[in-house]
Amino acid sequence: MGSVANLRECRYRSQGKHCYFFRINNEVVIYATMKENIARLINHSCMPNCFARIMSFGEDEDRIILIAKKDVSAEDELIFDYRFEVDQNDELKVPCLCEAPNCKKFMN
Numbered sequence: 001m002g003s004v005a006n007l008r009e010c011r012y013r014s015q016g017k018h019c020y021f022f023r024i025n026n027e028v029v030i031y032a033t034m035k036e037n038i039a040r041l042i043n044h045s046c047m048p049n050c051f052a053r054i055m056s057f058g059e060d061e062d063r064i065i066l067i068a069k070k071d072v073s074a075e076d077e078l079i080f081d082y083r084f085e086v087d088q089n090d091e092l093k094v095p096c097l098c099e100a101p102n103c104k105k106f107m108n
C-alpha cells in the first residue's frame with residue numbers, strides 16, 4: 001500500500017478501529033473505514049464464491065464490482081479472495097480464519 005494508506009492504517013489501529021482498505025492499483029486505495037458501505041464487510045476466503053474486479057466508468061470513476069463465480073443462494077455468504085501481497089516477514093502475516101479445506105492459513 002502507499003504511504004498515506006500506511007499512515008491511515010496506523011492511525012485507525014491506534015484508535016481501535018478496523019481497517020477497510022481496497023487497493024485499486026499502486027496509486028489508488030479506497031478507504032472505507034470512515035465512510036460506510038455494506039460491501040466493506042465482505043469477508044475473505046481461500047475458497048471464494050465471488051471475485052472482485054475494477055471497472056472504469058469514464059475517465060475519473062472506477063468502481064469495485066463483485067462478481068459471483070457460481071450460483072449463490074440468498075443464505076450464502078458472499079466471500080472473495082482479498083489477494084493480499086505475500087509478506088515474507090512472519091510478524092506481519094495475517095492469519096486466515098476462513099476454514100476452507102484449501103485455506104492457506106495466512107491472508108498475506
Ligand SMILES: [Zn+2]
Pocket residue numbers: 045046047096097098099100102103104105106
Ligand atoms: Zn483461508
